[in-house]
Amino acid sequence: MSPTMAVMRRELRSYFVTPVAYVFLVIFLVLVGILTFYAGDFYDRNIADLQPFFVMHPWLYLILVPAVSMRMWAEEAKSGTLELLQTLPLTLWQSMLGKFLAAWLFVGLALLLTFPIWITVNYLGSPDNGIIVAGYIGSWLMAGAFLAIGACLSTLTSSQVVAFILTAVVCVLLILVGQAEVIDFFQGALPRKLVNAVAHLSMLRHYEAIARGVLDVRDIIYFVLTIAAWLTAGVLVLDLKRNH
C-alpha cells in the first residue's frame, strides 16, 4: 500500500473512532433535510427536481467542511504529533494528500447518505436524473475545494477553532464573490475588469454551472486547480514551519 493510501486509511478510521463523524453526519443530514423541505420549499413548489437541495450545499459546507478540516493539521500541531509525523518515511505531500483524500471521502459519504431525497424526488415524479448526477458531482468537487482550503489553513495554527474560523471566512468570501448582488455592489466602485476577473474565481459560479446539468471542462479544471493550489500552499507552509 502506498504511504498516501496508508495515511488516508488511518485518517478515515480515526473519524469513526470518536463520535465526531456520527455527529457531523447527523447534523449534516438533518440540516440538509430541513433546509430543502422548509427553506427550499421542496414539496410545495411541485417541481420534480433537486434544485432546492443543491442550492443549499454551499452554505451547508460552510459549517461541515471547516469542522472536518480544522483538525487535519491543527490537532497534530497541538498534540505534538506533527514532529513525529515528519520523522516517518513520508513526504509532506503524501501526508497532505492522504489526509485530504480521507476528508474528501468522508464528505462524499455524507453526500451519498442524502440518497433518500433522490429516491423521494423519483417517487414523486420523473426528474431529469442527469441533472441530479451533475449536481452531486458539482457538490462533491466544491466540497473538495473547500476541504483543500481548510487543509491549508489548518497548517497555519495549532488551534482548531482558529482553523475553523479562518476556513469559514475564506469559503464564505469565495461564495460571496459569485453572488450577483456582490458583483453589482462592486461594479460602481472598482474597475469592471477587476470585478469580472474576481467573479471568475468564484466557487459558486462554477458549482452552479455544473449543477444545472452540464459538465464543462473549464469548471472541472477550476476545481482541480483550486484543490491542487491550496494543497500545495499547505505543503509549503508545513515546510516553512519545519524550517523555522
Next chain:
Amino acid sequence: MVRLTLRRRTILFGALIALIIAYCSLALVTSRWLAPERFDLTTDGLYTLSPGTRQIIDSAHRPLWLTLYFSQHATKDLPQLRSYEQRVAEMLQEMVARSHGHIRLQIVDPVPYSDDEASAEGNGLTPMSGGSNGERIFFGLVGSTRPSNSDVTSDVNADTPDDKSSKRVDRTLAIPFFDLLRETFLEYDIAKLLYQLNEPEKPRIGLIANLPVMGDPLQGTAPWAMMQQLQQLFDVETLDASKLKKIDKRIQVLLLIHPKNLSNDAQYALDQYVLGGGHLVVFVDPFAESDPTSLSQDALAGTNNHSSNLPRLFADWGVAYNPDQIVLDRGRALQIELAGTNLAHPAMLGLGTQELNRDDVVTASLQRVNVSTTGHFDLLPNASTRLVPLMQSSADAEVVPTQRVIDASNNPSTLLQGYQPQNQNYVIAARLRGPFVSAFPEWARRPGHLAESPANAEVILVADTDLLTDRLWVETQNFLGQPLLSAFANNGDFINNLVDSLSGSSTLLSIRGRSSSQRSFTRVDALRHAADRKFLQKKQELESELADTKLRLSELQPVKGDRDTSTNAEQKQEIEQFLRRQLAISKELRDVQHQLNAEIDALGTRLKVINIVVLPLLITIIGLLYGWRRTRRNRRQRA
C-alpha cells in the same frame, strides 16, 4: 546551517507567492479563454444547442446585445416561472458562451417605477399581471444591434465588442413574454430573434393571388388585415401569374393564393422554384367565397368557377386533392347568424388545439383557426413524399360534394341531413416534405433546368383561402377615427408563423421543438386530481339532495288564495329544515375538501419525516452501538 535554513525559507516564501500568482492567472485564463468542452448530462440534451442554432450564432456578422427582463421580486411566489426563467437564462448563457464574445447578455430586474421598467415597456415587452402584491411581471427578451445605455455601465461580461456595423441600420426586436406553454420552442424563438437581428433587410415575400387580397385602390378598399400584417414584417412583392416565367431566388417565401388555370410557364416557374429550395405556400379552395368572379356553373366539367387547383404539380408531388369535395365537421361547426337566427354551420369550422399540430412550431401555440368550405389533402398511393398535418378536421367529419354546400348556402342546417361521419381526420393544412422531382421532364433541355430538389425541400399546402379573409378572424373597430383590429381567432398568427418560419432560413427550420424541462410531481398531481374528482362527486350528491329538498319545499308552497295555516306551519318547518341542511351540506363540503387536501399534506409530512429524521436516527443508533461495543471491548481488554 542557519544561512541554509534562511535560504530555504526565502525559496519557500517565493514559491508561495508564485503559487498564488500562478493559480489566479491559470484559473482566469482557463475560465475565460479556454474553448468550452461540455458534456451535457441532461436527459434531453437541454443545454446542447441544436446544429441550426449553432450555425446561426456562428454566422452572426455583427455584435448583438440581449437583455433578459425578469421581475425577480414580483415572482417570489411563482416557483414554476422562476424555474423557467433559470432555464431561459441558461439557454441564453449557452448561446453567449458559443458566440465568442459576439453576443452580450444582461439580466435586468425591472422593479416598478424604475427606468428599467420603462425601457422594458418601451422595447415592446408585455407584462403579465398576478405578481406578489399585485405587481406586474416582466419576462421577455430584447435583442438589439446596439448596446443600451445601461449595458455600458453594468454588462457583466465586460468588453464591448468592436462594432464594425456602424453603417448598418440598427434593429431592436423583442420576445414580449416567455410563455411556459411554448417552452418546447424556446430555442427556436431565441434563434429566430438572433437570426432576424442579423438580417440587414426585411425578408422578401412573393405573392401570386387570384383574390383581391391587396384591396383595390380604385374602389377604395384596403388590403386584407392579413396582408397588412405581412406588409409590416416583410417586403411583399406581387407577381403577375400571366407573365410568370421565372421566380427570383431572392424571394424567400412565395404565397400562391387560389391558383386557377395557371399557364405551363407559370407552373414550370413554380416547379423550378421549389426544386431550387424555394419555400412555397399554396392556398387552394373548393369554394373561395371571396372570389370576385360571378358564380357560374360549368355543367360539363361539373365544377364551380370559385374553386382552385394545381393539378399538374399536385399530381407530381403525390398529393391527392379534389376541389369538388368539401369537409363538413359537425363537431367543430361555427355558430353563425342567418336571417336573425343562430345556427351551426358544418362547413364553417373552428379548429381548436386538438386539431392543430402541437409539435410543429407554426401551430404549437395557436388556440383556434377558423376555416370555411375547406377541402382536404391526402397522398396518392405511389407518392414518395410525406404529408405532415398542421390542421385537421375532427374524427366527426364527412366529405360532401362542393355543389351540395353551395346549394345549402341559404339553409346550412340541411347539410346535417343524413350526416355520416367517416371517423377520419381530414388534413386541411400540411407540410409536404420532398424529395420532389420536376413535373416538366420534357423541358429538361432548358438552360438551368433542375430535375430534382434538395433533400430538405418542403411545400406547405392549405386547402382553404377563406381563412385569409377578415370575416373569419378579425373585427375592425373604429377607435378615435383609426381602424383598430381585434382578432377573435389565430388565423393571422397562423399565416405569420408560417411565413416567419419559412423566411427564416433552412437552419432555423431545422430547430424543432424540445421536450419541456418543467416536470411536476406526478404523484401529487394524481392525488390532487383524484381529490378533485371525489370532491366533485360529493358536491353533486349533496347538491342533488339540496335540489330534492328545494323541490319538496316548492311542493309545499301554498296555492294562490289558500289560507290554510297548517300548511304554512309545515312549510315553515320544511324551510327551517332546508336551511339547516344547507348549512350542514356546506360544512360537509368544506370537510371533504379539507380531508382531501389532508391526503396531500400527509404525504408531504411522511416524506419530511423520512428525509429529516429516519436516516439521522439510524446513524445515531449505529454510532451508539459501535461506541458501546468499543467501550465493552476496551474494558474487556483492560480486565
